[in-house]
Amino acid sequence: MTEKIYAGTPVSCNDEGYLNDLEQWNREVGADIASEENIEMSERHWEVITFLQNQYRNEIPLTIRKVGKSGVVTIKEFYSLFPGGPLKKASRIAGIPKPVSCI
Amino acid sequence: MDNSKKIKKMMLILSKATLDNVYxxxxxxxxxxxxxxxxxxxxxxxxxxxxxxxxxxHLHVATVGNPGMHIPTLVGGLPGMEAVATKMMKNKIEKLDIPPVSEFLEILTASGTKLWACKLAMDMFDLKEKDLIEDLDGVLTVGDFYGRAEGEGTHVLFI
Structure with a gap:
């Protein structure tokens, strides 16, 4: 467990850089994490992030298939919004735990 | 980790049609x-x-010659056994949110996985491109395939 400074405030993260507590998240924190992943956030990005956070709050495990079926974003767009490992990167930006799914 | 040692590309060769291998x-x-x-x-x-x-x-699991199924060979060969085993496996797969083969192929294409058919095997089975899925990226020879495997961090895996 480590503390990192995002948006000027200390935030508790695990060793892989995922937030330990979604309560410490806000858009500025998310944007700072996104810039570490070389992603510039747009409204489209935030729509996806909000969806992922809602899934997490409802305790629904995330998979690429579920994201694709959500109606929020297609799988193709998801990959282009968060290139190089979209589910992991988007989860990190969303302040939710790393997905454990293989699919 | 040393970035040069990272896996950059997986080249998978699928040579079998049983559900377990395909998945x-x-x-x-x-x-x-x-x-x-x-x-x-x-x-x-x-x-x-x-x-x-x-x-x-309509792919099946193999109930004969598959020791992992723990079904005696003679029993595995009885009519309907393969269908029953396949149904059970498909139920299990659906519960784990693993898509059916057709949907899985769509997901792979949307995710940027390239899908290639082997030219020689197509000739052997008298298959034409129209028999194959629309999302296919093309038909390759073995040489073409190796050509695509060039570069650091590429792994080739035969299934």
């Missing part, structure tokens, strides 16, 4: 993309069934 291949290809690793599948021999429009959603 192993698709999950590895999709899992690679989820990690930001490029992936391509070369469908050869019976693996071609997984991209044949007429066949891909």
């Amino acid at each position: 192993a291949c698709f999950i590895l290809a999709n899992g690679a993309r989820m990690e930001g690793i490029d992936s391509e599948i070369f469908f050869t021999f019976f693996g071609l069934e997984a991209i044949q429009k007429e066949k891909l959603d």
Whole structure:
């Protein structure tokens, strides 16, 4: 467990850089994490992030298939919004735990 | 970790049409993309069934010659056994949110996995491109496939 400074405030993260507590998240924190992943956030990005956070709050495990079926974003767009490992990167930006799914 | 040692591309060769092999291949290809690793599948021999429009959603698990099933060979060969085992496996797969073969192929294409058919195997089974899925990226020779495998961090896996 480590503390990192995002948006000027200390935030508790695990060793892989995922937030330990979604309560410490806000858009500025998310944007700072996104810039570490070389992603510039747009409204489209935030729509996806909000969806992922809602899934997490409802305790629904995330998979690429579920994201694709959500109606929020297609799988193709998801990959282009968060290139190089979209589910992991988007989860990190969303302040939710790393997905454990293989699919 | 040393960046030069990272896996950058998985080149998977699918040569079998049993459900367990097809899913192993698709999950590895999709899992690679989820990690930001490029992936391509070369469908050869019976693996071609997984991209044949007429066949891909009717693949079976093998109940004979498959010790992992723990079904005696004679019993495994009884009529209907394969269908029962396949149904059980499909139920289990659906519960784990693993898509059926046709949907899985769509996901792979949307995720950027390249899908290639083996030219020689197509000739052997008298298959034409029209028999295969629309999302196919093309038909390759073995030489073409190796050409695509060039570069550091590429791994070739035969299934």
